[in-house]
Amino acid sequence: MPSPRPAITPFPTTPCADRYEALYQEFRWQVPDDFNIADVCCVRWANDADRIAIHYEDESGATGILTYADLHAQALRCAGALRTLGVERGDRVALILPQRPETAVAHMACHLLGAVAMPLSILFGPEALEYRLQNSDAVVALVDAAGIANLEEVLPACPALKAVVALDDVGGGHHGWEGLLAQAEPLPQAVGTRADDPAVLIYTSGTTGSPKGALIPHRALIGNLTGFVASQNWFPQEGDVFWSPADWAWTGGLMDALLPTLYFGKPIVGYRGRFSADTAFHLMQKYGVTNTFLFPTALKMMMKACPAPREKYQLKLRAIMSAGEAVGDAVFTWCRDALGVVPNEMFGQTEMNYIVGNSARQWPARPGSMGRPYPGHRIALIDDAGQMVPTGQVGEVAVCRTDIHGHPDPIFFLEYWRNPEATRNKFSGDWCRTGDLALMDEEGYLWYQGRADDMFKAAGYRIGPSEIENCLVKHPAVANVAVVPKPDSERGNIVKAFVVLTPETRRGAEAEAALIAELQAHVRGKLAPYEYPKEIEFIDALPMTTTGKVQRRVLRLLEAERNRGARREAAPA
Template structure:
């Protein structure tokens, strides 16, 4: 993103309270703290709040299915804790949780965490090889799964000699080593939770690095506290309003983010429960239609939607108000840059201003916007959330001046010199990687950004997504955002194409919008159609961005390679271009 094109001052409609809040904020981290106790135990212990809804099931085409209270969640967690203890699980042991969004997944997290054990979420999309690596590396002896993940775990099991017990939920119960429902039925609904320190490990999440094997980020219980300022700000004071006599709202949260990932677990499930508010569980396939159905049928007030999801919703339902009645109060988005096209759509059609957020598994929820407290600039990542000291630094660890690209980094200490609780403990059994993550007290994120004169950060891409073409430094985000503004484009990814004269050319992979995909001929006329659309898109970008930024080559594909967390895998496309260049030999640009 070009700072010069985004330097407009934010609207004065929102008073800017950022400086006062940031300087006046201080962490209060108790010596002993447990995520499960904070997210469920405290509510289940009080008769009034024990009856509150905690988890609401969504049934496609029907709406609200079953729902469960905090009391029911705690009772089932107690029973499962007893089952796990009978299987030999002790404090500090890793327990794999391999399930989609469903009530039993929340039960499993609460059960493991209140035991002082370590929850290891694994995506239901993982194949046998991905599962076996993580299970072996973590030395997990027990895995909890359902019918959607049992087969993959059974295929992985021969390569996992340390995995002793598969506990099956739902239909998987009859085929697993232990039927979860039967075992829980035979257990008592009381359990004395372990008194954990805030510094104790709680969750082990494996990050999908661009090179080498995935690394396990060990997250302490205190990290939930570190997440809360970002969650509260990005959701515009989720679940309560400090400006109105502490009156609780009828908040309902939903996000398609998988509860096996940081975005779904730490940005959705746990903080929703922490504030005693219900979250919708839906384990169906994401589609724009399903998203709007959930938002409407559950009267969802707060949500976290990936930019890729929002782009799909924008293209599928450009005019929302005539089709759906929504009750949204706030929205957070993360994973990629939202861009001003999506920003405007959310504002005009969904009725809220999207709060972009930035973070990663190791240091989550550290940068973002809060339209309630400081104005948002369309397309900006925002600023460091209260309690987090965030900066853009160069290779030597020095602060970059406004307008100069650098790497986003977070300091171990807040502005008052106190430890920031959001930090991970380190990479599991990988001290070398942990040390490489830091330059002094700065924890590097691997993401590039520029800070403007007001302190807002503008995302440039991953350090390995940036490239030079004809001597110009190219960030793919701005070009992709520009392409998506065109009605023919549903999504786009920009990567370098090797070129012997210029080093690289700007190449775009484009997914056509459903309407235009239907117009694309299948026969001999396809090439002419593609050429016409290609020229139109190139002219569109030339007219809005710098001359060197327009894509010299555009390739149309059915879908972009995506991670399970909704991020475009530009690396896959970049490697594909490199392989093609090696196979065909160097070419000069026309």
């Protein structure tokens, strides 16, 4: 079993104006040949009977605590139970579970068995579940009341699924969680794994085609650690408590929150319920949360709901990481001034997570910047041919298979499950493409320019939505916004903004017409003339992924379909 020390070179904890170059140049990976996530996230802490792993709460107000000793004991029993159900090394186990202690137990059990944990969101409908269960050939599914109905609907179409383990006493003839674990013999000995062995299968939504299953090895957790430590202002420190609303079924919740917190033997807060600004502040105050990962969308909601949170709440926050969308200087300023914490923006993907970001404790975080490459990761901006673009030009963010010392970077996924063509297409030589565009300045800071498929041209100008959205959300009437191209016969496209208004904003045709003009003038006065939205549409909510990202693609398709319909109506009979 690996020793309790971090598998990264320890970093100093004293603040410094800008220690980036020394940290980046001196860093070396330490990746053992044998490595298992359950060993480092559970087993090694189990002898400390009082060490808390999870504080739990749900919408009803029910609370609970799971210690690392409990986590270990239950994981051994769960692993024994899964083995009796026929789970073997390398088998996929579907975990259709929210933030609750049993989710962490199930993950550890899978790793103790050498099985592959496949987290699935409770928000997935039958079609999404069916595809993933069929494609993965999952042999067992663990599910609670939130997901059982959708799972039962697709069971006849998933012949590889040998058994369903149900939490919350949902019935239906399935194995009950409590009864199964009570009867199970604990796993007598963990199955040893190599660092390169598969550990997790996470399906990415992508922008086109069917979802792709990214097969993540055990070593990828080590690859995440430099970014996690840095973005959380040198985690762990005495008294640290972590919380994030990010779903543990996704990379953001699993690899950016749950697993790295457990790796360092610290407590994480698990909340089973819907996100709201009030809930966020309540949880942070109640549990003394010091470190968090909050999507920009969540921060915008909190900013609008409570402009001066320290006047109302007693908070202990010392680090905020944010990712998924550009933070923008409006949110950055609010975090810094109203919460007293400079947010550390981070960038990564399921396939290679935590590769770029900020660490306000060690190098200056610049408003609007994605940050710099984290120690251990070699980053470049490349063109369509795979060639590096000059400094100051927009290119696609790519990660090299090796670090600056020529050593393998442990961050990478193994492959797309049963999709060798997609795996090959992800790489240009030694560079793994992200599909995200950025600009790098002279000091190595990256500035997000949007997804490659979010960029568009309007009247000959290349437009990225992030800057316009950031400008609009600074207006007090705007709660959230997404900018997309609207097809136009003369200009090719025009800039269109879909705007969600704050609850207190006055509605009605006359008021909205005046507000549109006001918002257009607001952007026109701050950005380039060609960037202001020539059309604004007010909607109740933006289409979002389950991980909190705005689905601009949905809005683009909507505008394209509207345009086709308009052309059909205008065509002569």
